[in-house]
Amino acid sequence: xxxxxxxxxxxxxxxxxxxxxxxxxxxxxxxxxxxxxxxxxxxxxxxxxxxxxxxxxxxxxxxxxxxxxxxxxxxxxxxxxxxxxxxxxxxxxxxxxxxxxxxxxxxxxxxxxxxxxxxxxxxxxxxxxxxxxxxxxxxxxxxxxxxxxxxxxxxxxxxxxxxxxxxxxxxxxxxxxxxxxxxxxxxxxxxxxxxxxxxxxxxxxxxxxxxxxxxxxxxxxxxxxxxxxxxxxxxxxxxxxxxxxxxxxxxxxxxxxxxxxxxxxxxxxxxxxxxxxxxxxxxxxxxxxxxxxxxxxxxxxxxxxxxxxxxxxxxxxxxxxxxxxxxxxxxxxxx
Amino acid sequence: xxxxxxxxxxxxxxxxxxxxxxxxxxxxxxxxxxxxxxxxxxxxxxxxxxxxxxxxxxxxxxxxxxxxxxxxxxxxxxxxxxxxxxxxxxxxxxxxxxxxxxxxxxxxxxxxxxxxxxxxxxxxxxxxxxxxxxxxxxxxxxxxxxxxxxxxxxxxxxxxxxxxxxxxxxxxxxxxxxxxxxxxxxxxxxxxxxxxxxxxxxxxxxxxxxxxxxxxxxxxxxxxxxxxxxxxxxxxxxxxxxxxxxxxxxxxxxxxxxxxxxxxxxxxxxxxxxxxxxxxxxxxxxxxxxxxxxxxxxxxxxxxxxxxxxxxxxxxxxxxxxxxxxxxxxxxxxx
Numbered sequence: 001x002x003x004x005x006x007x008x009x010x011x012x013x014x015x016x017x018x019x020x021x022x023x024x025x026x027x028x029x030x031x032x033x034x035x036x037x038x039x040x041x042x043x044x045x046x047x048x049x050x051x052x053x054x055x056x057x058x059x060x061x062x063x064x065x066x067x068x069x070x071x072x073x074x075x076x077x078x079x080x081x082x083x084x085x086x087x088x089x090x091x092x093x094x095x096x097x098x099x100x101x102x103x104x105x106x107x108x109x110x111x112x113x114x115x116x117x118x119x120x121x122x123x124x125x126x127x128x129x130x131x132x133x134x135x136x137x138x139x140x141x142x143x144x145x146x147x148x149x150x151x152x153x154x155x156x157x158x159x160x161x162x163x164x165x166x167x168x169x170x171x172x173x174x175x176x177x178x179x180x181x182x183x184x185x186x187x188x189x190x191x192x193x194x195x196x197x198x199x200x201x202x203x204x205x206x207x208x209x210x211x212x213x214x215x216x217x218x219x220x221x222x223x224x225x226x227x228x229x230x231x232x233x234x235x236x237x238x239x240x241x242x243x244x245x246x247x248x249x250x251x252x253x254x255x256x257x258x259x260x261x262x263x264x265x266x267x268x269x270x271x272x273x274x275x276x277x278x279x280x281x282x283x284x285x286x287x288x289x290x291x292x293x294x295x296x297x298x299x300x301x302x303x304x305x306x307x308x309x310x311x312x313x314x315x316x317x318x319x320x321x322x323x324x325x326x327x328x329x330x331x332x333x334x335x
Numbered sequence: 336x337x338x339x340x341x342x343x344x345x346x347x348x349x350x351x352x353x354x355x356x357x358x359x360x361x362x363x364x365x366x367x368x369x370x371x372x373x374x375x376x377x378x379x380x381x382x383x384x385x386x387x388x389x390x391x392x393x394x395x396x397x398x399x400x401x402x403x404x405x406x407x408x409x410x411x412x413x414x415x416x417x418x419x420x421x422x423x424x425x426x427x428x429x430x431x432x433x434x435x436x437x438x439x440x441x442x443x444x445x446x447x448x449x450x451x452x453x454x455x456x457x458x459x460x461x462x463x464x465x466x467x468x469x470x471x472x473x474x475x476x477x478x479x480x481x482x483x484x485x486x487x488x489x490x491x492x493x494x495x496x497x498x499x500x501x502x503x504x505x506x507x508x509x510x511x512x513x514x515x516x517x518x519x520x521x522x523x524x525x526x527x528x529x530x531x532x533x534x535x536x537x538x539x540x541x542x543x544x545x546x547x548x549x550x551x552x553x554x555x556x557x558x559x560x561x562x563x564x565x566x567x568x569x570x571x572x573x574x575x576x577x578x579x580x581x582x583x584x585x586x587x588x589x590x591x592x593x594x595x596x597x598x599x600x601x602x603x604x605x606x607x608x609x610x611x612x613x614x615x616x617x618x619x620x621x622x623x624x625x626x627x628x629x630x631x632x633x634x635x636x637x638x639x640x641x642x643x644x645x646x647x648x649x650x651x652x653x654x655x656x657x658x659x660x661x662x663x664x665x666x667x668x669x670x
Binding site: 080083089105109129 | 384385386415417418421422424425426427436437439440441443444446447450462464465
């Protein structure tokens with residue numbers, strides 16, 4: 001079975017770990033009858049201190065490779081912050097982004113490879129040679145796409161990098177607009193469209209629907225390719241609040257209510273075939289989308305694996321139902 | 336009084352600290368009637384992991400700025416090696432060069448400034464804004480000059496970077512030739528020739544006469560400018576052996592005997608006016624050069640300050656003796 005997962009950072013990485021567990025792909029298992037291709041969000045990427053930092057790709061890589069800081073969700077386990085302190089002592093900006101020493105090494109390798117002319121997809125593959133995440137991890141694009149956020153503060157109305165808004169301001173500055181700088185001109189990375197085309201099902205983990213999944217879908221060609229498949233998503237909203245992070249601030253910026261129902265409607269039945277909501281949101285109905293309720297909190301490995309299994313089972317069930325195996329044709333019949 | 340010092344790494348840095356002490360320039364004193372301009376060797380510089388590393392400039396900066404690893408002589412105090420371990424885990428080469436985490440931050444700052452177009456002299460000045468070494472530290476050139484060493488091993492006859500020869504092979508592979516790649520086309524960094532021209536005296540610390548002082552003198556224009564001044568050097572050789580490092584291997588490569596006398600003759604009376612040798616080498620005579628013997632081991636701050644004071648005093652004495660203040664004119668009279 002070939003599964004494609006569009007993933008942001010922590011939520012995507014944990015869902016993927018659950019999916020691997022559900023498929024019997026242990027931490028050390030890299031081969032299985034099933035293959036998982038992860039299309040990772042690169043809209044959060046930022047150049048810091050001359051180094052290209054890819055937070056979402058790295059969170060997936062570290063988490064599946066056993067190197068993540070589990071308590072924090074992002075960054076490396078057993079991390080130290082000597083380089084960061086030293087850069088601050090030199091007066092270097094920014095000081096608000098928490099790059100640890102182990103993490104710095106990843107960015108140094110990436111920067112060196114990119115300076116030598118390798119595209120991000122090749123760099124990611126090389127980094128994964130070490131981490132062996134047990135999935136094929138592809139950046140959504142090799143082109144430079146950056147999510148910027150239009151805000152207004154005492155310095156006026158201006159677009160700042162997503163990370164500055166998210167990390168420095170904790171998404172507390174109202175976002176007037178979320179801009180995918182470079183997205184319109186981007187091309188999917190090599191292998192992305194092929195992986196989607198060849199997939200049996202596509203799963204959307206409970207990643208941020210705007211700046212993670214939305215960013216991936218905005219790369220020209222990806223949304224259309226995904227829409228041709230049987231797609232099941234997991235709601236990142238439980239009982240009207242994001243499970244973690246500030247997805248509510250992102251949804252508000254694009255005029256979408258912070259609810260499991262509204263997020264499914266935002267994805268829309270053209271894209272989404274099935275939608276898992278938490279038991280707290282039982283009774284949610286979305287026209288054209290099969291909604292099921294399950295416990296969605298990824299509170300431990302077992303709960304996470306059960307959630308991933310439920311998403312996959314729903315996808316397979318919906319795929320079965322497709323008269324021709326072409327899910328697009330069946331959308332109306334299911335509504 | 337204006338003093339110019341040509342410096343390599345550890346020996347130069349320690350001599351400079353002694354000189355500052357001898358002049359009453361404490362660790363926190365950055366102003367004084369005397370000014371010291373240090374022209375630092377950049378021939379040892381190497382690009383590692385995409386970052387430009389300047390070992391000699393940094394050793395001077397860290398040592399005078401109070402950040403050096405005193406026991407080791409180079410690198411930072413309280414250093415950790417997390418980034419280095421991680422790079423090795425990624426399979427990155429080389430693994431034989433000991434870059435610590437604190438040190439890495441310096442190279443990250445430098446790389447970022449150089450990528451933004453700043454010359455090395457401006458970068459060095461910016462780094463010194465933090466370290467406040469109490470001297471004006473100038474790289475010998477902003478151009479890329481690298482010392483390479485011609486060796487022959489089981490991979491054949493080839494030139495390797497000086498650091499590979501020095502650090503990886505501990506200078507144990509016989510050097511057929513020492514090559515200053517880029518030196519012939521290099522230009523002294525801004526301020527270098529002016530500082531020499533305006534200097535009252537020029538001092539040569541017990542740095543490596545081939546790959547440190549020699550590398551500086553090989554930048555076109557520097558040797559000639561220095562030769563016009565009253566110049567006193569401190570022998571890096573005591574009793575036929577280098578005080579530290581592998582200066583003997585470098586001297587052998589250029590056909591110079593490892594002795595205080597031979598090194599003075601190698602510099603020559605056109606360049607050198609006075610020469611301090613250790614008491615173990617008392618009786619050394621070099622035609623055209625005033626030789627004095629002193630304890631040369633920089634074993635503690637007092638001994639180091641006394642040595643620097645002796646070098647400075649000899650230079651001032653020789654300068655006094657010059658009939659016209661033009662040392663070149665007096666060379667023969669003293670021989």
